[in-house]
Amino acid sequence: MQFKHARIDSIDAMRVLAMLAVIQIHSPWYSRVNVTSLNTATIADQFARFAVPFFFVISGYLWASRSSAVGDYWPRSVAISKRVILIFFFWSFIYAIGPSLYLIRQEGLNSFLANILSVVYPFDPIRFLSAVLEGTKNHLWFLPALAIAALISGALLARGRELTLFVLATLLFAVGLAGSAYADAPYGFTSDFNFRNGPFFSLIMFASGYAIHRYGQGLALLPIGIGLAAGGFTLQLFETTWIHRQWGTPLLHDYIVGTYFFGLGMSMIALSNTRYLRVKALSSVGPLILGVYASHYYFVEHVRWLEQTVENPYLRGPAYLAVVFLLSLGTSFMLAQWRGTKQFVT
Structure with missing residues (x-):
């Protein structure tokens, strides 16, 4: 995670990919x-x-x-x-x-x-x-x-x-x-x-x-x-x-x-700041990954209903990662809007 430094797009993009990996480790499919x-x-x-x-x-x-x-x-x-x-x-x-x-x-x-x-x-x-x-x-x-x-x-x-x-x-x-x-x-x-x-x-x-x-x-x-x-x-x-x-x-x-x-x-x-990682769609949310990391475990524990909702086993895993990540990102975004809580997510 990054703490109050100049942004490097490739690092922020990799930070998003790393966060998805963390969610995967903590997901229900980890038990398998x-x-x-x-x-x-x-x-x-x-x-x-x-x-x-x-x-x-x-x-x-x-x-x-x-x-x-x-x-x-x-x-x-x-x-x-x-x-x-x-x-x-x-x-x-x-x-x-x-x-x-x-x-x-x-x-x-x-x-x-x-x-x-x-x-x-x-x-x-x-x-x-x-x-x-x-x-x-x-x-x-x-x-x-x-x-x-x-x-x-x-x-x-x-x-x-x-x-x-x-x-x-x-x-x-x-x-x-x-x-x-x-x-x-x-x-x-x-x-x-x-x-x-x-x-x-x-x-x-x-x-x-x-x-x-x-x-x-x-x-x-x-x-x-x-x-x-x-x-x-x-x-x-x-x-x-x-x-x-x-x-x-x-x-x-x-x-x-x-x-x-x-x-x-x-x-x-x-x-390396390779152009392959300078993806704005990923790097733009990099500043909030600290908050995603901190908050994601709440959603890890409360989104397990997806296992019954999504029947296709090949879609279930990616759907779980996406839902947990987006909910955590939304939480981080909201907390970042208030001065008192911004320091805990960015």
Whole structure:
């Protein structure tokens, strides 16, 4: 997502495509992914995995483009983090209203208060940390992860610790892999913590966006991006299958090694500003994609009637994506009209 930067049409267009991919992952058809073999739904899910890495890389690139000119990495990191966390709290509150009112109506105020208290008592560090890093709806994890990545990057770069940033990002990524996709491997480990959260996945992507801005000037981003994206996606398919065959691990993963190269390649394609992505119909709604991302899960949960309404299975999936996206876009557009809520969707 983009936070108050000059618009680049190809990035905004790719942002729309990435948002559709996110909706696909969260759709009812996600449950039809086969965790033991690469069926069509599984391959489609794998392809959609470029979306969140793309958002992180682009955020890092745009942050670097504003910070590096005068070297104010830390102030800009603090600024973007404050803004992101404010958005996180706003949407966490929005998603908490419905379930909270339902719980109060069904079980009374005491049950509601006990439900809130359960986050901290009896104290479970993993449960508490998950609540802090995810908020009240699962997809909101992206926002704290982005804020943490920006703060770490800003703190290290402000002190001239660029190499430390890249090493730390790589180590955290490796730990995240060992605790998630490779947990069943001899060098992996199991944990109740979801290593998708926090800096384990976000920092390497955000830092890579910085690296593209810092060292990518003059590179042929389009062909390199296409190569990385194609290679990363192929590696991702091979990797998931290999992990399953080696240790019986299910095929569903938030990220693996191939996901990094896949997301990086798609980001470079967007940054190339290729004419194939300068589509006004897509880029014109790019500024509202933050709001679409934040609000879409409400419609994901309430548009499942399409499964009974649209009988043709080949039309049902695209219809679902279109309806959820348009409803989320409409919500973002309306909120963007008011000064008090515009900051939460653009």
